[in-house]
Amino acid sequence: xxxxxxTFWKIFWPAFTAIIIASIVYAxxxxxxxxxxxxxxxxxxxxxxSSKTILHMTLDGEIGENSSSKLNPSTFSVDKKIGLSDIxxxxxxxxxxxxxxxxYIEFNGINCGISTAKEIRRAISDFQKSGKFVVAxxxxxxxxxKQLYVTSVVKENYGFPGTMVEFLGLxxxxxxxxxxxxxxxxxxxxxRGRNNDFKSAxxxxxxxxxxDSSRLQTTQLLKNIWKEVRVEIAKDIDSDTATxxxxxxxxxxxxxxxxxxxKLFKATKYEDEVLNILTKxxxxxxxxxxxxxxxxxxARKKFYNQQISNNLSKPNIAIVLAEGEISVDxxxxxxxxVAKYIxxxxxxDNIKTIVLRVNSPGGSALASDIIWREVVLxxxxxxxxxxxxxxAASGGYYIATAATKIFAEPxxxxxxxxxxxxxxxxxxxxxxxxxxxxxxxxxxxHASLSLNQKLSNEEVILIxxxxxxxxxxxxxxVAEGRNMDVNLVHRYARGRVxxxxxxxxxGLVDELGGLNDAISYAAKKAKIEKIIPRxxxxxxxxxxxxxxNQLEELKDNKTTIDENNLTAKIPANIKKYYIELLxxxxxxGIQMRMxxxxxxx
Numbered sequence: 088x089x090x091x092x093x094t095f096w097k098i099f100w101p102a103f104t105a106i107i108i109a110s111i112v113y114a115x116x117x118x119x120x121x122x123x124x125x126x127x128x129x130x131x132x133x134x135x136x137s138s139k140t141i142l143h144m145t146l147d148g149e150i151g152e153n154s155s156s157k158l159n160p161s162t163f164s165v166d167k168k169i170g171l172s173d174i175x176x177x178x179x180x181x182x183x184x185x186x187x188x189x190x191y192i193e194f195n196g197i198n199c200g201i202s203t204a205k206e207i208r209r210a211i212s213d214f215q216k217s218g219k220f221v222v223a224x225x226x227x228x229x230x231x232x233k234q235l236y237v238t239s240v241v242k243e244n245y246g247f248p249g250t251m252v253e254f255l256g257l258x259x260x261x262x263x264x265x266x267x268x269x270x271x272x273x274x275x276x277x278x279r280g281r282n283n284d285f286k287s288a289x290x291x292x293x294x295x296x297x298x299d300s301s302r303l304q305t306t307q308l309l310k311n312i313w314k315e316v317r318v319e320i321a322k323d324i325d326s327d328t329a330t331x332x333x334x335x336x337x338x339x340x341x342x343x344x345x346x347x348x349x350k351l352f353k354a355t356k357y358e359d360e361v362l363n364i365l366t367k368x369x370x371x372x373x374x375x376x377x378x379x380x381x382x383x384x385x386a387r388k389k390f391y392n393q394q395i396s397n398n399l400s401k402p403n404i405a406i407v408l409a410e411g412e413i414s415v416d417x418x419x420x421x422x423x424x425v426a427k428y429i430x431x432x433x434x435x436d437n438i439k440t441i442v443l444r445v446n447s448p449g450g451s452a453l454a455s456d457i458i459w460r461e462v463v464l465x466x467x468x469x470x471x472x473x474x475x476x477x478x479a480a481s482g483g484y485y486i487a488t489a490a491t492k493i494f495a496e497p498x499x500x501x502x503x504x505x506x507x508x509x510x511x512x513x514x515x516x517x518x519x520x521x522x523x524x525x526x527x528x529x530x531x532x533h534a535s536l537s538l539n540q541k542l543s544n545e546e547v548i549l550i551x552x553x554x555x556x557x558x559x560x561x562x563x564x565v566a567e568g569r570n571m572d573v574n575l576v577h578r579y580a581r582g583r584v585x586x587x588x589x590x591x592x593x594g595l596v597d598e599l600g601g602l603n604d605a606i607s608y609a610a611k612k613a614k615i616e617k618i619i620p621r622x623x624x625x626x627x628x629x630x631x632x633x634x635x636n637q638l639e640e641l642k643d644n645k646t647t648i649d650e651n652n653l654t655a656k657i658p659a660n661i662k663k664y665y666i667e668l669l670x671x672x673x674x675x676g677i678q679m680r681m682x683x684x685x686x687x688x
Contacts, residue, residue, distance in 0.1 A: 139369040144382035147195035152410040177386025178210045182217040189220035200477025202496035206601040224361045245356040246343035256335040257309045272515040279507045280558030286505040286582025311586040324350040402621035405432035405441040413450030413482045422454035426461040428623035433465040440613035449481030458486040474605035475499045488568035494605040495587030495596045505582025506558040514539040
């Protein structure tokens with residue numbers, strides 16, 4: 088039998104043609120999506136023309152410094168994060184917007200630090216004082232203390248009947264890995280800065296319980312934060328801190344009904360009853376006719392339009408957002424990005440002052456030093472004012488210390504002026520548990536430093552010197568920036584963390600307040616009469632992010648006019664397949680359903 092040969096070109100041309108066709112199809116789909124999004128964006132101008140529009144804020148996810156939307160491929164869901172700057176800006180604009188009659192807030196869980204919650208709370212209170220109504224509604228299985236802390240500022244706050252409430256005080260339960268590491272035969276070689284006995288980040292690897300130093304500082308932190316929470320709630324519900332302590336100590340509030348008795352909620356309501364209340368406030372007859380405008384979308388659009396307008400008007404104040412763990416490069420607070428933002432603001436002749444918003448637990452010493460240097464350079468010509476968020480500790484404090492003025496919330500966690508290094512020894516683990524041994528050859532004594540051999544005394548001394556050098560440099564920078572004696576700084580340092588209120592008492596922080604307070608102070612010191620801000624990183628309307636936001640709003644299954652408009656902008660085919668995926672995601676247990684669907688065109 089003669090073997091039939093297949094030539095290269097018989098394979099190449101069909102494959103090449105298929106690739107070209109597929110590319111064209113994907114390009115048409117992509118640009119079709121972009122067209123739908125941009126068409127939707129152009130139609131948004133009519134959404135705010137209603138004279139009875141109610142802003143609909145939904146607080147049910149992560150809140151950071153900057154907004155973002157990313158597709159999670161493992162769950163085909165959208166991981167959304169709304170930015171605090173968007174919330175503050177949106178509420179400020181809505182106060183004077185004649186088309187906005189009031190604010191409706193739905194709480195379904197809130198994921199943020201206590202200081203961020205405090206700033207949101209303050210902004211809601213400020214909006215409420217403008218004379219426009221605010222109605223809050225909380226549902227779900229459980230209402231957390233943080234959620235209760237925010238919603239208690241609203242005079243008309245309602246809760247779903249039967250929903251559980253958590254109001255038991257603050258507590259923490261650190262996890263320790265020492266015993267596990269011992270079982271595995273792994274030893275963590277920890278080297279801390281001189282007298283850094285409060286640098287407790289390393290303790291889970293060294294001990295099986297908290298040290299006295301760690302227990303002392305943690306207890307003080309919790310007491311201060313709990314006091315601040317009680318004082319603010321008591322003020323807004325016309326109660327007192329002693330009563331709130333009694334409620335927590337005796338677990339007197341575990342449901343919305345009980346919370347109403349102690350004025351933590353105005354009343355219990357079902358959602359339809361709350362919608363009827365909103366209907367009366369805007370003087371319409373049917374709840375179905377309520378014009379609810381998604382707050383996140385409103386704030387995002389206002390923020391973006393204001394940014395374009397400000398850039399044309401020559402912005403005079405820079406606001407640099409620095410959030411996350413500090414590293415040279417990566418996805419969070421990187422020196423590559425933040426140092427560049429500060430440099431750009433410094434070199435912009437129109438920018439008169441800079442506000443650096445820090446929300447970071449620290450990270451790389453090298454990256455922190457790079458950012459610190461840019462703060463020093465900028466502060467020589469344009470005063471830098473720091474606003475601290477939930478946490479600005481260790482490297483987060485390091486980059487702030489050269490600023491002219493530091494603002495922090497009373498509940499901000501800051502300080503942690505200290506340094507440590509961790510070098511695991513894994514040689515015993517490999518030999519005893521896996522039977523693996525190692526040998527070595529080196530030309531010099533320390534040429535083959537490895538995790539598979541313990542550090543010698545000489546090597547420990549060498550590393551200790553490096554750690555102490557970095558710690559001493561940290562102390563000197565704080566002393567210079569804060570105008571304090573270095574020995575006094577060391578007394579308050581040693582790795583210890585402080586709340587913002589305590590940090591102010593000892594001189595590590597200058598003023599108590601939030602981001603808006605820092606911006607107002609910076610403008611006043613720079614003699615700026617009309618604030619024209621520019622944010623770094625720049626807010627952009629990414630087409631794919633808009634699509635993700637629309638798909639997420641479709642997933643919410645709400646029936647507001649605003650969301651119907653939104654879903655109409657998603658191409659029909661994409662919407663159809665997305666809905667099918669959502670149905671699949673919701674299937675649980677044994678199913679009784681057709682094995683296929685019939686789609687007749």
